[in-house]
Amino acid sequence: MNKVLMLLFVAGLAIIPLVSGDFYINLATQILIAAVFALSLNLLVGYGGLTSLGHVAFLGLSAYICAWTSTKLGVAPLVAIGLSLVITTIMSALFGLIALRATGLGFLMITLAISQVLWGLAYRWASVTNGDNGISGLTRPSLFGLSLDSASSFYWLTLIISIFAFILMAAFAMSAFGSSLQGTRDQARRMRALGYNVWLIRWITFIYSGFWAAVAGLLYVYYNKYIHPSALSVTASAEALLAVIAGGAGTLGGPIVGAALLVFLKNYASSFVERWNMLLGFIFVLIVLLMPDGIVPGVQRLIRRMRGAQS
Numbered sequence: 001m002n003k004v005l006m007l008l009f010v011a012g013l014a015i016i017p018l019v020s021g022d023f024y025i026n027l028a029t030q031i032l033i034a035a036v037f038a039l040s041l042n043l044l045v046g047y048g049g050l051t052s053l054g055h056v057a058f059l060g061l062s063a064y065i066c067a068w069t070s071t072k073l074g075v076a077p078l079v080a081i082g083l084s085l086v087i088t089t090i091m092s093a094l095f096g097l098i099a100l101r102a103t104g105l106g107f108l109m110i111t112l113a114i115s116q117v118l119w120g121l122a123y124r125w126a127s128v129t130n131g132d133n134g135i136s137g138l139t140r141p142s143l144f145g146l147s148l149d150s151a152s153s154f155y156w157l158t159l160i161i162s163i164f165a166f167i168l169m170a171a172f173a174m175s176a177f178g179s180s181l182q183g184t185r186d187q188a189r190r191m192r193a194l195g196y197n198v199w200l201i202r203w204i205t206f207i208y209s210g211f212w213a214a215v216a217g218l219l220y221v222y223y224n225k226y227i228h229p230s231a232l233s234v235t236a237s238a239e240a241l242l243a244v245i246a247g248g249a250g251t252l253g254g255p256i257v258g259a260a261l262l263v264f265l266k267n268y269a270s271s272f273v274e275r276w277n278m279l280l281g282f283i284f285v286l287i288v289l290l291m292p293d294g295i296v297p298g299v300q301r302l303i304r305r306m307r308g309a310q311s
Contacts, residue, residue, distance in 0.1 A: 027268065030223070030267065031263045032158045034260075034262065037059055037216035037240055037259070039169050040210075041213070041255070042244045042251075043173065046249035046250030047178060052111040053108050057115040058088050058091070058210045058214050059214070060122065060227070062088040063227045065080070067135040067226075078141075085218070089210060093206075099111050100206065115237060132229065134226055134228035135226065139225065140154065141222075143157065161215065170252050172208060177201070182250075184198045243259045244258055246262075247294050253296045258294070
């Protein structure tokens with residue numbers, strides 16, 4: 001049943017460009033990009049129990065490397081993409097060595113500090129990042145001779161990459177390694193007693209989540225054709241964390257639902273409600289009160305109750 005629903009959901013996403021205008025196609029593209037990023041953060045928060053407020057550093061770093069190498073150095077798109085992924089993944093490994101010296105609040109503060117260092121560099125290192133002006137002029141590459149300039153063509157590319165990312169992150173979370181990761185979240189001391197290297201498990205997860213955040217950064221920068229230091233701000237990190245928690249941390253569908261809710265409110269509801277941030281806060285309070293585990297676990301629990309009542 002779940003597989004059938006998943007296929008129907010993917011089919012529904014695939015036909016969006018056929019039945020919608022550019023506004024809704026672009027809105028769906030933003031949701032997919034936010035979902036990939038939220039899923040990558042969920043590996044740390046939901047499955048690893050490591051709450052990060054600096055995960056956006058990898059999205060921003062990847063986007064800046066791609067934009068800078070493409071516009072300033074004039075390298076080929078595939079080279080720029082490869083450099084972005086490799087360098088960002090290496091940096092996530094280095095940042096993990098620092099951040100994983102602590103857990104809990106200490107881990108959160110270290111990740112926040114690291115992201116703020118990069119945010120400050122993005123603003124102050126104007127010779128590279130153009131400071132507050134950001135880097136513009138990036139063009140979307142062609143894929144097998146097909147232009148990605150139209151909203152629909154870039155949406156389909158984003159959809160394919162998002163499905164690929166979801167499958168690989170789901171396989172990671174449901175694998176034996178994913179089970180050991182959840183063990184470090186729930187009973188770290190017991191896992192050490194059983195012979196597991198808790199730190200190494202967390203470090204590998206940190207690197208893997210950083211890689212997918214870099215993928216989201218590439219989609220982000222090619223969608224906007226522009227990158228600004230605000231992409232590295234605390235607000236961006238907090239929004240991603242909010243999406244994970246609201247949708248349901250530690251679930252595969254939760255970050256997607258949370259990302260969709262956040263992007264929808266930011267881009268659609270804001271045109272009708274001037275202070276959409278207040279609306280977002282009100283909705284989040286309702287979620288916490290009515291569905292403490294998040295929307296997806298809450299809906300699943302409600303469905304089970306309804307089935308139990310019928311039987």
